[in-house]
Amino acid sequence: MESKRLIFTLHRVAGASDEERLAVLTEVSQRLDKLIASKLLPISSELTGQDPWEYRRAYSPGLQELIEAMTFLEFLSTGRLLSLSGGVRDRLPSGLLVSQFDYLLGVCDLSGELMRLALNAAAKADFDTPERVLAFLQKLLGCCETVPDRGPDWFPKDFAGKLETMRQSVEKVETVCYQQCLRCIEESNIQLPVVTH
């Protein structure tokens, strides 16, 4: 739940000034730390000594949402993809199992948020953000497409569906950038009316 609120807060960055941006990003980062400390640390200590895969299904959805928030924050701060080993696992309690699948699914959901970010930015006449998002997403989609969408029982069944959603998100951003491009061309071609007497 809190992760969803964090994501919502991060969306406010679109069209904001540089100081506002910094303020929001810092705030979210702090709230993220608090969230990890308050919710995930207890889980991880409960699970010490247990087989991590046994209880994974209980906290997996929440974890994916959190990863979505973390990667979103990272993209807005640095434009880069937060990595699993360096970024995500470092910030979370070490006893907690963060599997590649949780990361993968979280990243898929991220594409939806980035799509929303791009669309909102375009609506606010921010043309820079959609382009950056597009470059990022196309690369991300290309890589996700190399992951087999089917596997053994414990392979997430919703991956194929999320991949399809990601494709649609990318297409929406592509359309937005396309329309922007057309508009730019139109505007540069507009002749100012010449007033003659």
Add this chain to the structure above:
Amino acid sequence: ASPATDSNATGIEAEFQLYLNQLAADLATVESVKATAAELTKLAQLPLQALRCIHRSCDTNSISKAIDEARAALQPSIDLLAKLGQQMPAGTYYKYHQLWREPVQQLCMAVTFISFLESDRLLSLEDAASQLGMAGDSDGGGGSTLHLDLEDYLFGLLLLASELARLSVNAVTAGRPDLPRRVADFARHLEAGFRLLNFKNDALRRRYDGLKYDMRKIEEVLYDVTVRKLE
């Protein structure tokens, strides 16, 4: 028990033993075909990955580079297809067909995409098959050799149509407003061809239904480009 009943019982056991042996052999083949098919599915992505770079940069150099990379990436798939052909006993093509249809369709899409990019030409089924090291549909010879099924070829073409619709949009964004017309001309011929076909109510037909949305996108992009005189 009378001798007659005994021999009946042994007869049934022997019968079932025969089935069990055949089943075991069959399952063994299925497992090995499945393993190769899984490998093929992975490899079949690579040429497409190379080609999809075009959506970001489609100047002439980038396109040639992408085509070269895609061609190189095709070779492992072609080799694996040959291996697949050997794993299936003669006359069992359609028995295991479902296991490896998907990667074949994607490979078909890759080679037809390359043909469009290089020469705006629609690669025929025979040519596509020979590029992939398979026999064409007509010389199936009763389904004994590994051949390119007509439906898989058609499915590949429909996949290509969707990819081209996406390319149309990105070509304008990437500074190639001349591409949408080439795509539109190609796609119109493709659609005309498909309209001649009679489909049964299966996956191919459902995929074909999506073609009209791809066509609409392609026509819209062409309209946008033409009306602004961008070509």
